[in-house]
Amino acid sequence: MDTTSTPDASTDPEQAARAAAQALDSRFHAAAAPLWGGLSPISLALAFTDWALHLATQPAQAARLAAGAQQAALQCWGQALGGAPDDTRDPRFRHPAWQQWPWAPMVHAQHAAERWWADATALRGMTAHHQEMTRFLARQWLDMLSPANAGLAHPEVLQRTAERLGGNLVDGALNALDAWRRDQGLAPLRPPAQAYRPGVEVAVTPGRVVHRNALSELIQYLPLTANVQAEPVFIVPSWIMKYYILDLSPHNSMVRWLVEQGHTVYILSWHNPDESDALLGLEDYLEQGVLDNLAAIGRLCGGQPVHAAGYCLGGTLLSIAAAALARPGGVAGGAALPPLASVSLLAAETDFAEPGEMGVLIDESQVALIEDMMAERGFLSGRQMAGSFAYLHSRELVWSQRLRALWLGEADAPSDLMAWNADTTRMPAVMHSEYLRRCYLRNELAEGRYPVQGRPVSLGDIRQPLFVVGTEQDHVSPWKSVYKIHRLVDGELSFVLTNAGHNAGIVSEPGHPRRHHALRTRAPGDPWVDPEHWADGAERREGSWWPTWQAWLTAHGSGRRVKARTPPVESVLCDAPGTYVHECHAD
Structure with a gap:
């Protein structure tokens, strides 16, 4: 919730009345939100009005679009005739x-409609945000009306139905029933042949929980080499999902691979918040997530400098911590923290001015509605978050999946990545409100206004070398947005662009087929290179980017190797994957 605008009702009757009215309105908005699919009707109406008024006041453009629609219709008739x-x-x-x-x-009509609406929603004078919204919503409607969703009129469905004598429709009905049972918290009638349970099939790299606070557990992985690099690696994952995206099956576990290369690896496992955690804020995530665990690593490793890495939102949080530690005066209690040897940001945004598809539906009205929805229970549920991602990518995550599950009768092929993706977490109301407002709406981090312990931080204070990874098909953290960190820091920065998307591009183990990446390092004082021309001087490499990162970590350490570190007995709380990863609350 946006606590900066909450009226103080303790002393002023007028303010008390305002607060009571605001609370009543908030409950009304939360109750009505499901009618609009969790979207703000005000934001939708403003975007539509912006488009309609500009179309009405541009008669030449309207005539051009009408002529284009007529021409497209004639072409469709021609297509229908052969x-x-x-x-x-x-x-x-x-x-x-x-x-x-x-x-x-x-198919021709579908593509013609998509081209026409892409043109029709790009009217001169519209705000950029409303252009993005109208284009996005038009695409959503067109995806829903696509002939690919035509059920029995779909040629592949017709063929499958004939071949199986309708058996695919029976299987589709059973798939629908199992989906409903899972939504109700019931066991499916046909459980998947392969389970992916943390600590059993995934998240099985041997390790110990060596530190715990109310918000996170710190896992130290057991060494697999006799000697290790002197500097440990500390990984901060995103709190939106469980940490074991980076410790999936043994063959594609990033942490296991790093341990095998001779690194001491620590990773955070975030607590899955409930109603009692509603007032946790970003400052709590910073202090109990990054700083407290960094202090624990310092105690366990004798104050050795630490290679810190953050993935997605964990990278955003880590960049804030690194900037706070680097500023004059640092942070309270900073003397007990080990220095950072380097900072690695994996698919993590620091400038949110152009956040891509994630920002299409984020504005003041939408954030206010989300705050009202969270106020009822004190958190944003995992189901709500998953629904938002599905809505943003409905073509792949809704319509295509429904076609295969309901009409073709195909069950989802289980995989470790899919199981992880379904293992959602919640977000406390205050923290999520602060994140949306400070990062998306105000872009405080990029503009040097993000406060830590009452003082703003600047990423320009970071002096450690940075290794930054972007992924080509990333819809969560678009790589050109990630690339903007070049304008925010002055030191050495190695930028890697790898193929695939936000998750698959990061979980890209050596030996994975069809993987490649490009690397370019900017030294202090080098001139600005825009992302469009960055590839001109980048070195293209085949295969996973992990070995490139590992070599970079080694080159930016002291070069010393020490005897392999095992978790001290007195620090061990339990075996990995710990307890927080198993927290699963019914939404």
């Missing part, structure tokens, strides 16, 4: 039958 097949690169229409009559005209 035109050439349409673009085959759209994954929704890969089945060969889509290139034949009567389905080919449907």
Whole structure:
């Protein structure tokens, strides 16, 4: 909740009345939110009005668009009478039958409508945010109405139904029933053949929990080499999901791979908050997540400098911590913290001016509605967060999945990454409100206004070398947004761009097929290079970026190797993966 605007009702009757009215309005908004799918009707109405008024006051553009629609309709008629097949690169229409009559005209009409609406929502004078919203919402409607969602009229569904004599429809009904049972907290009638349980099938790298506070557990992994690099590696994952995205199955576990290369590895496991944690803020996540655990690593490793790495929101939080530690005066209690040898940010934004698809529906009205929804229970549920991601990528995460599950009768092929993705976590109301407002709405970190312990921090104070990773198909942290850190720090910065998306691009183990990445290092004093021209001087490498990072960590350490560190008996609280990773609250 935006506590900066909460009226003080303790002394002023007028303020008390205002606070009571605000509380009543908040409950009304929360109750009505499901009717709008959790979206602010005010934001939607403002975007539509901006578009409609600009269209109404641009008659030449309206006439051009009308002519374009008429021409597209004539082309569709021509296609229906035997035109050439349409673009085959759209994954929704890969089945060969889509290139034949009567389905080919449907594909042509779908693509024509998408092109027309992309043009129609780019009107001069509209605010950039409203342009993005109207384009996004038009795409959502078109995706919903796509012939790919036509059920029995889908050629692949027709073929499968004929081949299986309707058995696919029976399987689809069972898949729908199992999905409903899971939503109600019931066991599916047909459980998956392969389970992925933390500590059993995934998150199995041997380790010990060596520190715990109310918000996080610190895991130290057992060494697999006789000697290790002197500087330990401390990983801060995002608190939106469970930490074991970086410790999935043994073959694709980043932490296991780092341990095998001779690093002492620590990682945070975040507590899954409930109603009692509603007032936890970003400052709590900073102090109990990064700083407290960094102090624990300092005690365990004798004050050795630490290679700190953060993934996604964990990287954003780590950058804040690094800036606070680097400023004059540091942080309270900073004398007990080990120095940072380097900072690595993996698919983590520090400048939110252009956040990509995640920012399409984030504005003042939408954030206020989210705050009202969270106020009822004190948190944003994992189901709500998962629903937001699904809505942003409905073509892949909703419609395509429904086609395969309900009409083709295919059960989801289980994988460790899918199981992790379904293992959602909550976010405390105050923390999530602060994150949305300070980062997305106000961009305080990039503008040097983000406060830590009452004083603003600047990323420009960071003097440690940085290793920053962006992923080409990232819809959560677009790589060009991640790249903007070049303008915020002055020191050495090595930027890697790897293929794949936000998760698969990071979980990109050596030996993974069809992986490649590019690397370019900027030295202090080098001129600015925009992201469009960055690749001109980048070194392209085949394979995973992990070995590139590991070599960089070694090069930016002292070069010393010490006897392998095992967790001290007196510090061990339990075996990895610990207790917080198993916290699963019904939403």
